[in-house]
């Protein structure tokens with residue numbers, strides 16, 4: 001029997017081809033295998049083990065799972081939580097992902113693009129605040145002016161944020177969708193060294209339900225491979241609680257992370273967006289408490305399997321409950337992405353309904369977040385990139 005954590009990509013592809021979504025099996029609670037809670041420190045888990053961990057609901061067992069993931073995080077990647085100051089530089093997008101509030105077909109959205117000066121000013125603020133890294137995020141565009149704009153922003157940020165504390169300037173993560181290998185290479189050479197490209201689900205069937213036909217699962221996989229080939233630290237992630245998604249799909253997602261060159265993971269609950277085009281948007285969504293537990297179990301289980309990756313406590317978790325990010329940190333996350341986009345633009349970048357901190361200035365956010373992180377026994381990793389240890393080990 002192959003176990004998750006020791007599986008090559010080819011084997012994952014074979015299993016994925018056999019895996020079929022069974023709507024009847026959606027989020028059934030799996031029986032807890034004997035001694036599973038006592039075996040949380042092991043290095044390899046069967047698919048049945050993972051399904052049982054994901055569906056834990058009994059409070060004492062859930063607490064044990066989350067504690068084991070928290071302790072493993074301390075052991076594998078340390079006790080620091082690293083900041084990535086998030087700059088949402090544009091909500092223009094050529095794609096039409098059905099679940100997304102800023103998809104190109106949502107004409108109710110007021111479109112904006114920050115200029116280079118505003119992007120760099122936000123990044124310089126982050127460097128002075130000790131954040132260590134920033135994320136440049138936007139809807140997807142593949143035109144040359146946009147490619148050159150990002151290149152210029154990255155170079156400018158690097159130049160303006162070098163200091164005694166950060167001799168190589170801010171660490172820069174990009175989150176700008178699917179691009180050609182040539183574009184990825186240009187941005188890498190400009191100085192960005194991490195890239196987030198969420199696969200959203202490792203199930204090709206579910207992926208096809210979330211996207212129009214021209215957005216193909218194989219293209220997303222190829223883009224992830226191109227990013228790794230360019231030398232980026234590669235981040236991906238999935239949504240949890242999607243209509244039609246099963247526990248078997250989530251187990252397959254963890255298998256996907258483990259069998260591909262994935263160094264960073266960001267996962268959040270599926271939240272509906274204003275102006276979405278989901279075919280089954282009227283379908284009953286999971287109760288918030290259940291969705292929260294499932295999402296936290298997914299973070300904890302992913303930590304137990306992947307061990308040394310960086311895992312983000314996402315803003316979507318905070319949308320579900322005000323202390324969602326702390327709860328994510330308490331079960332295995334070690335990255336947060338405080339929003340440092342100028343507040344005037346933030347309300348126009350809503351991927352889902354209920355995005356928090358829309359009008360909270362970055363100074364207020366900074367103090368609030370640090371208190372929250374200390375409350376879960378972690379410290380803030382100041383003036384440091386906080387790179388993925390998994391990346392260093394896979395080279």
Ligand code: SF4
Pocket residue numbers: 093094095096097100101102103104138139140177
């Ligand atoms: S998820 Fe990203 S690529 Fe898809 S529509 Fe939204 S912004 Fe565009």
